Each structure stands twice: as structure tokens, then as C-alpha cells.
Amino acid sequence: MKIKQFRYSSDNNLGYLVYGEKTALAIDGGAAKEILSFVKTNDLTLKYVTNTHSHGDHTPGDKTLIESSGAVFLSNETLLKNRAVELEGEEIRVYHTPGHSSDSVTFHCGNFLITGDTLFNGKVGRCFSGDLKGFLNSVKLLMDLPGETIIYAGHDYVEEYMAFAKELEPDNPHIERYLEKYDPAHVHSTLDEEFRINPFLRFNDKKIISVLEKRGLPTGTEYERWESLMSLM
Numbered sequence: 551m552k553i554k555q556f557r558y559s560s561d562n563n564l565g566y567l568v569y570g571e572k573t574a575l576a577i578d579g580g581a582a583k584e585i586l587s588f589v590k591t592n593d594l595t596l597k598y599v600t601n602t603h604s605h606g607d608h609t610p611g612d613k614t615l616i617e618s619s620g621a622v623f624l625s626n627e628t629l630l631k632n633r634a635v636e637l638e639g640e641e642i643r644v645y646h647t648p649g650h651s652s653d654s655v656t657f658h659c660g661n662f663l664i665t666g667d668t669l670f671n672g673k674v675g676r677c678f679s680g681d682l683k684g685f686l687n688s689v690k691l692l693m694d695l696p697g698e699t700i701i702y703a704g705h706d707y708v709e710e711y712m713a714f715a716k717e718l719e720p721d722n723p724h725i726e727r728y729l730e731k732y733d734p735a736h737v738h739s740t741l742d743e744e745f746r747i748n749p750f751l752r753f754n755d756k757k758i759i760s761v762l763e764k765r766g767l768p769t770g771t772e773y774e775r776w777e778s779l780m781s782l783m
């Protein structure tokens with residue numbers, strides 16, 4: 551499967567088209583016009599329209615995409631029930647990753663993830679569900695995947711988040727490298743890159759633990775460190 555990223559809205563939303571030889575799946579397809587034009591140019595049929603979660607900034611393209619193409623809409627309830635979407639005989643796995651919202655899912659196809667507002671390039675989403683424990687488990691589930699796994703997120707906040715990461719760790723040389731590689735036309739990173747710069751995946755990293763200690767935040771358990779990190783947002 552291939553993936554194409556589409557930027558839309560003033561909040562730097564990122565939506566995706568996952569496609570094979572003939573058919574495609576739109577995820578958070580807010581850039582409906584551009585997606586439909588890409589589908590047409592590449593002789594594809596839009597088979598499914600779906601979302602990483604039901605927040606309004608991820609769903610504004612759904613209606614146009616469905617009405618213009620006849621694609622089937624897969625609700626988050628359907629995704630959570632089926633746990634996979636099949637496209638041209640290939641399985642796109644669906645992981646329930648609650649935390650940012652209770653209905654958040656992450657798609658896993660080949661070596662890439664579509665993470666919505668669960669995991670960003672450089673940060674994690676805000677915990678709007680209130681389920682901080684569930685959020686930690688969701689993040690850990692993603693962290694267990696191979697380091698070369700590519701992350702495609704629901705927003706591009708890379709520059710803002712790297713400024714935050716630098717505030718916590720001014721002497722982390724990987725932050726500069728991460729920013730040098732950053733391309734607003736194709737926003738992505740690998741899990742290994744995230745392990746070097748994303749403070750929210752580093753709740754067991756000595757350097758981040760000492761940052762938390764210096765701020766007088768609890769660090770006794772993994773959950774306390776996660777909670778402390780999330781309190782800095």
C-alpha cells in the first residue's frame with residue numbers, strides 16, 4: 551500500500567489517502583477536493599472513508615468524499631468492532647488507542663502508522679478523554695512496534711513541539727537534526743527518531759527523569775513520570 555498526505559485547515563491538519571493499484575481509503579480526508587482530484591488522476595476508486603477519531607477537525611471532508619464517490623463510511627464503532635480494513639487483499643490493522651479521545655484509533659499498514667491525535671511527530675495529543683492511564687497504554691502499544699515504523703500524524707506541529715522539547719532539553723543534539731530533516735510537504739518521522747527527541751515517549755529515559763526531578767515533579771513510577779510529563783503540556 552502507498553500513502554499520500556494532504557494538508558488542510560489553519561490548524562495544520564494532516565489527512566491521508568492509503569491506496570493500492572485500484573482502490574483507496576481516505577482517513578481524515580478534510581482536503582476532500584484535493585483527494586478526489588488525486589483519486590481521479592490516478593485512476594483509483596475511493597472505497598472507504600474513515601477517521602482516526604470523531605473530533606470535528608478530522609471529519610469535515612467525509613460528507614463530500616462519500617457523496618462524490620459512493621465510498622462506504624467506516625465509523626469508529628465499526629473500526630473498533632472489525633479491528634482491520636481490507637484493501638486489495640492487504641490488511642490495514644486498526645488499534646484502539648484511547649486517550650486523546652475515547653474513540654481514537656491508529657491504523658497500521660505495512661511499515662507505517664496513521665496515528666491521528668494520539669502520537670504526533672514530536673509530541674502526543676492532549677488527553678481530552680481524561681483517561682490518562684489508557685493514554686499511557688496506547689502510547690506503549692505503539693512504542694512496542696519496530697523502530698523503523700513511520701509515523702503519520704493528524705497535525706503538523708513540529709516546529710512548535712521542537713521548541714518545547716528544546717526548552718526541556720537544551721543540549722539534546724537530536725532536536726536540531728530532527729528539524730533539519732523536517733519537510734512541511736511530507737511530515738513524517740520514525741519511532742526511533744521519536745525515541746530520541748519526543749519527551750512524551752521518554753518517561754523511562756534518565757535525562758527526562760532528571761528534567762522532571764529538577765522541576766519537583768513526581769517520578770517514582772512509570773505512570774507518575776507520564777503524568778508529570780503530561781502536566782507540562
Ligand SMILES: [Fe+2]
Binds near residue numbers: 603650
Ligand atoms: Fe482531536
